[in-house]
Amino acid sequence: MNRFFHQRPKVLSGMIGTLIYCLVVFPIVNTGVFNTKAMAQVIDTDALDAEAPSKEIATLSKDEKKALVESGVAQYEQGNWIEARQTLEQAREVFPENFAVPYYLGLIYLKEGQRSAAIAEWQHYVAMDPESENSMKIRKSLTLLLREQAEEYARRAIANEATLTGVPLAENTIAVTPFKNLGSADLGPLGKGMAAMVIHDLSQVGDLQVVERIKLQVLLDEIKLGESNLVETQTAPQVGRLLRARNVTAGTLADLEKENLQIASAVVDAEDDKTIGTQEVQGELKKFYDLEKDIACSIVEDLGKKCSDMPKAFGKVHTESLPAFVAFSQGLEHFDAEEYDAARDKFQEALDEDPDFDLARAALIATPYSAMMLMSTSQLVSSASATGVSSGAAGGAVAASAAGGISLGTTAAIVGGAALIGGGAAALGGGGGGDDGGGSSDAPDVAGNWRGTWTDSDGNSGDIVLSIEQSGTSLTGNAAVNGSECISTGTISGTISDTTLNVTITSGTDRASFRAPFSENTSDINGTFDFEAGACAGDTGSFSMTQTETGGADVSW
Incomplete structure (x- = not known):
């Protein structure tokens, strides 16, 4: 698999990091087969604080993050709900772009009777994997859960x-x-x-x-x-x-x-x-x-x-x-x-x-x-479990897009309202810069959607999409990246001036900065990037993008 940038060996510190390295890296190198059972034994969830991940967990490599997710899903498949929840809650902190994590956490929380927590996880899953067949099914279950929650709320409030x-x-x-x-x-x-x-x-x-x-x-x-x-x-x-x-x-x-x-x-x-x-x-x-x-x-x-x-x-x-x-x-x-x-x-x-x-x-x-109204919670969980990504593939269940066309803002009118997306402008599908979107007349308008390609210094390449919102000279939004093992989706922060575009994409502990010269009337940008933090820190490359009329970072690859 292509890396966004060349991967350098990392030194693991602490006992947990050493054990993970021994049981994850050696099997990959020597057999080419990943042992999720062994990984589950090494990452002892009872020894980890679910509220505050240890330093070793917080600095896991990409392969180790994948292993953590696969271990949690394997524990779920084996019926070890408590262990699976602890492992997946750890994975949520260090591998936020993996959509198998909220999917299975939603199932576990439902099993445990934590409906509100399950709803939150499944809403997050839908936002990360909006156009998949499984997401379409989950949205229907979400409607039933949301109505149950609303009925309880109404009775309690009255x-x-x-x-x-x-x-x-x-x-x-x-x-x-x-x-x-x-x-x-x-x-x-x-x-x-x-x-x-x-x-x-x-x-x-x-x-x-x-x-x-x-x-x-x-x-x-x-x-x-x-x-x-x-x-x-x-x-x-x-x-x-x-x-x-x-x-x-x-x-x-x-x-x-x-x-x-x-x-x-x-x-x-x-x-x-x-x-x-x-x-x-x-x-x-x-x-x-x-x-x-x-x-x-x-x-x-x-x-x-x-x-x-x-x-x-x-x-x-x-x-x-x-x-x-x-x-x-x-x-x-x-x-x-x-x-x-x-x-x-x-x-x-x-x-x-x-x-x-x-x-x-x-x-x-x-x-x-209508037939779904007759399903019990256990039947709903069983149905969703049957179509979830398997433990062997869960580590690679990385969102190609943080949001897809219709799954966020437009679902709001029917299912989750603004709560589905945390309210307002977080929804993709267009920014709002310049005089029409809260921008300043002194700043070039770059709000909207940009698509293009990147190439790193080792010759690896892929596609990139930015969905930018603008307020004055400040930029926010979302990004989707293809071909990278360091970033697949992330949030955008940055600035725009009369001459320069500066954008930072952040995904968990990974952070990359993009810079390009810019002029008011251009719809094309060409610039350079470098990784400032994360597993690819120090890697560099170039990128080229064009502003498009299509909506949001709804990319499929």
């Missing part, structure tokens, strides 16, 4: 409602409730579809936490606001307190005349019990997508932000097809009623009308089959 009064709420939180239909019956389903689009758009705002749609809907059902009454400005404060959201929207839809639509909304401060802003737009029903963007923009402005500073993904039109929008909205109604097969039919109908309707595709992927 039971303890009296104790929540007067408790401060976080400033940067918002719950977007369905729009109540005040017009003809034909508009009925559109309120949920409109809210789902607004939820997705607001989840692109970096410092804003948006309540998950499932969590919100289940609560509304519990307090009998989920059907005809919905949420109004008078009931919004109660909803906000129960959801621990400072801001709550309450909105309506109405057709003033044939083929015309009016949308009205208000943002209510749940802590101070007052309306902080109102929004109202009207226009042709067939231009519903423009009206939705106007409402989302107005909400952002009433929250004290500038719509012009939002990332590019915020302004992306979800669909221009009214039939697709109607089918999607009807699918959400079936989804909320747990009529999953009917929901899947409607989401598929929306995709048939508009194959580029990402929200509908995400909804279809995330919607379970």
Whole structure:
């Protein structure tokens, strides 16, 4: 396998490091066969502190990291759940780009009855391995787990409602409730579809936490606001307190005349019990997508932000097809009623009308089959265990992309809300530099997606993708790298000036710096890189990249 850069021998220190070297390196050299059983015996999980990895564990080589993962999965396959959890929790600290780790930790946590921890691990897995067949299955299981969690939360919150009064709420939180239909019956389903689009758009705002749609809907059902009454400005404060959201929207839809639509909304401060802003737009029903963007923009402005500073993904039109929008909205109604097969039919109908309707595709992927509702937790675990990567291949289960097209932000409207991606602008799919994305007019705009190739000083080469977000001269984002044993995915930090681009890719303990001359009007960059830290420290090379129109670092190789 090609290395990103030439690998130099490393000196292992400490007793654990020496034992690992003896039992990992020698079998590889002498037999070419890796002994995961022996590795499991050497890395004694009882002797390791799961909360704070030892120095020896923290500085494992690439092969040793792979061995640690393979050992943990082998322990799981043998039924040693406790040992497997301890080993894989260690692996999570030193090999964060390996997606077998959160996959199996999710299974173990489910076995142990730790549903919230299992959800968090599987959401992380889905983000790392978004387009795999196994990821598609896990998303359906996640929906069922999230609904169970939301139902428990709603019951607990309502039971303890009296104790929540007067408790401060976080400033940067918002719950977007369905729009109540005040017009003809034909508009009925559109309120949920409109809210789902607004939820997705607001989840692109970096410092804003948006309540998950499932969590919100289940609560509304519990307090009998989920059907005809919905949420109004008078009931919004109660909803906000129960959801621990400072801001709550309450909105309506109405057709003033044939083929015309009016949308009205208000943002209510749940802590101070007052309306902080109102929004109202009207226009042709067939231009519903423009009206939705106007409402989302107005909400952002009433929250004290500038719509012009939002990332590019915020302004992306979800669909221009009214039939697709109607089918999607009807699918959400079936989804909320747990009529999953009917929901899947409607989401598929929306995709048939508009194959580029990402929200509908995400909804279809995330919607379970109705038969899955009859599965017990042990059956769910057994089903997922049967399709997981084997122990022999687990060490190489490295994410080719930190995010893939639809799996993050777009799933938010249906499954995990902003919680799936930690809120906002962490979602890939476009940055937002220059005057349109929070950048400074004095800095060149490099926000967006860049693809190209790298070559190290030993002649090894591969592909690289950067998905860059920009605020002034500061750069953030995500990277995906092919052909490297040191970095496969990582986070981006850096700066841009009138003459120079500086980007650092960090993946665990590995860190590489990329530098290139830059001019305002170029869409091509050529520069050099060097590894500053990690297993490849000291290695150098060159790279060449071109800005593209495709979305995000959704790379398959």
